[in-house]
Amino acid sequence: MRGTVIHAPGDVRFEERAEPKILQPTDAIIRLSATCVCGSDLWTYRGINEVKQPIPMGHEYCGIVEEVGSAVTSVKRGQFVIGSFFASDNTCPHCQAGYQSSCQHREPVVGAQAPRVRVPLADGTLVATPEVPPDALIPSLLAVSDVFGTGWFAADAANVKPGTTVVVVGDGAVGLLAVLSAKQMGAERIIAMSRHASRQKLAREFGATDIVTERGAEGIAHIKELTRGLGAHSVLECVGTQESMQQAIGATRPGGFVSYVGVPHDVKLDGQSLFYTHVHLHGGPAPVRRFLPDLIELVWSRKADPGKVFDLTLPLAQVAEGYRAMDERRAIKALLRP
Amino acid sequence: MRGTVIHAPGDVRFEERAEPKILQPTDAIIRLSATCVCGSDLWTYRGINEVKQPIPMGHEYCGIVEEVGSAVTSVKRGQFVIGSFFASDNTCPHCQAGYQSSCQHREPVVGAQAPRVRVPLADGTLVATPEVPPDALIPSLLAVSDVFGTGWFAADAANVKPGTTVVVVGDGAVGLLAVLSAKQMGAERIIAMSRHASRQKLAREFGATDIVTERGAEGIAHIKELTRGLGAHSVLECVGTQESMQQAIGATRPGGFVSYVGVPHDVKLDGQSLFYTHVHLHGGPAPVRRFLPDLIELVWSRKADPGKVFDLTLPLAQVAEGYRAMDERRAIKALLRP
Structure with a gap:
């Protein structure tokens, strides 16, 4: 598959990468309905965060569960799910206190500016919507993943x-x-x-x-x-x-x-x-997992439309233009469609 | 009257100073039952806070109201009162929010290591005990003024x-x-x-x-x-x-x-x-005024004995020894009796 990789400040490429695979029995593989460029990605794009080696980019995601590891019980193939940039078990004391982004077993979700992504600790991390959403809801549901x-x-x-x-x-x-x-x-x-x-x-x-x-x-x-x-x-x-x-x-x-x-x-x-x-x-890093159920409900019931922040939509293959547009402040936030 | 003045790091003197007087109609004059040396006084004593000119020392106090200005209505001559290091009107929005030490009209209380002290904004600042306390309660009531x-x-x-x-x-x-x-x-x-x-x-x-x-x-x-x-x-x-x-x-x-x-x-x-x-x-600077009524009650009802922190009691005239003992960590806190 092709995915987004940053090679140097300003050098974003959409290039061949290994397909994500189940590595742990607690993993899930998601086929993304949409992903996007984060303000924090610009720190890397601008060279303020060092780029020592090519970095697969993207940590905002929502989409359809394609495969789950043998230990995953709470989400299943075919469900539409949303997760956060830190995978979390949602059971440790820090998670229970509502600080899932400080989970004792947290792992970053990486490489989500791609058609498919591996999400560790799927049971703790992913929250499913009541059913597969209509296309019009996708931007707002994606926003829930991080920025909202x-x-x-x-x-x-x-x-x-x-x-x-x-x-x-x-x-x-x-x-x-x-x-x-x-x-x-x-x-x-x-x-x-x-x-x-x-x-x-x-x-x-x-x-x-x-x-x-x-x-x-x-x-x-x-x-x-x-x-x-x-x-x-x-x-x-x-x-x-x-x-x-x-x-x-x-x-x-x-x-x-x-x-x-x-x-x-x-x-x-x-x-x-x-x-x-x-x-x-x-x-601190937002414990988005704490808020996922409530924010999904706000979007699902049309009480909030956070997807309005996406003022630029591009095919995923044009991800480099998404970075450029945000860097030059021509766009508030770029949504990418695989 | 004689009171405590610091002239240079390590140079604490008990010397002649002007008697405190009512300067504003909202002032009160207190005859101190006890005062003490604060940990923060040691910053000055050690020269970490600069001493540019002789500084009258002391901001912890309790004692008998001796005189009140013409606008003071809530405390009266003869009452035993306690106040904090910042005088506050207790009516401005910051006071009402419980941050009396950020009162819009706050004034520091200074020179309390002395027999008498002027307290500005007496109505907002001072809280009276139910009656004049027995001598044994004085250390704990003094502790309420700042350190407790x-x-x-x-x-x-x-x-x-x-x-x-x-x-x-x-x-x-x-x-x-x-x-x-x-x-x-x-x-x-x-x-x-x-x-x-x-x-x-x-x-x-x-x-x-x-x-x-x-x-x-x-x-x-x-x-x-x-x-x-x-x-x-x-x-x-x-x-x-x-x-x-x-x-x-x-x-x-x-x-x-x-x-x-x-x-x-x-x-x-x-x-x-x-x-x-x-x-x-x-x-931040503790909004002691917020807690005064409750802490006085705790002491008055013998539920707490914060006065135990005073492990050295000296006549006020020996204040310099109180500073020395605390500086050398021979004493936790020195109580001074006028």
């Missing part, structure tokens, strides 16, 4: 509650779906920090009530102005840079909550400054 | 719940009272990290079930060993150094809670490392 789950974790980790004021830092797909998540959780006011007209528009569709275009100290000042000098109850940091983190912390009121869900790159937090802000801080 | 309130916040901010496993990093007075607080909140297992026999003994009296003497990576390994490889639910960082913070974060399970209540000195947190730990982080 991560945006949802951002809102959950920042303690978003009905009636609160929420700020979302970052207008990438995760940030936009953090807006949607905050809206679903009943936030009264949702301030999206964004400079791009098309993303502002989608943020408003998802529930943003205000847009702030300034960054840094000016951005913080504007948030303070919008919140009677207090700052927000919850600030969702969906970028992962020093600037975005400081902006998030600075926009939060004492006793408020900051979540961060993008892998931080060169971020250093000064203990003493953080101390005097009185914020709560929580984040 | 801070230990309590450490446990509260780290989400200590009945049945959980708690680690306390630091065996100073705050750490020891964090142990007592965790016990009061129903923690099942309380692991104190301490190397000093006398402090280990008090930690056990306060409710510690285990003692870990190792530090750094070895300390973390020992905690993991005691918790089936998982780490603790809640870790209370009561020191404020890079080493203690890393030890705290490393000893916490994914999804667990780290609190930090000592002003961090030269602490830098690496965003990416923190990200993968999946911990919650919360702390």
